[in-house]
Amino acid sequence: MNNYLLAIFIISIGGILFSGYLSYKELFFKVCSLKGKNCGMKIANIPVCVYGLIIYLIIFVISLLGILNG
Known part of the structure; x- marks a missing residue:
């Protein structure tokens, strides 16, 4: 399980x-x-790449929490 989280983190x-x-x-x-x-x-006058950045930051935090707790 930790290998999958590490791959997602990277x-x-x-x-x-x-x-x-x-x-x-x-x-x-x-x-x-x-x-x-x-x-x-743009979506709601915000560039789409900014939404991508937010999503990747969320994935980063969740995977980091999983690695630290696992």
Whole structure:
């Protein structure tokens, strides 16, 4: 069980880094980092990549708590 949580934890770190980079570029520089892709999509006037960052942060915290308690 701990191996699965560790894998999820590592993947969530990668997701945080990727979505964090995209969020940073889109929020502060108004630049699309993925050329040729549909950029600038928003839900409730918030970029979609920010929602991805929030979800990955939630997964990170839950998996970290599981590792520490397991």
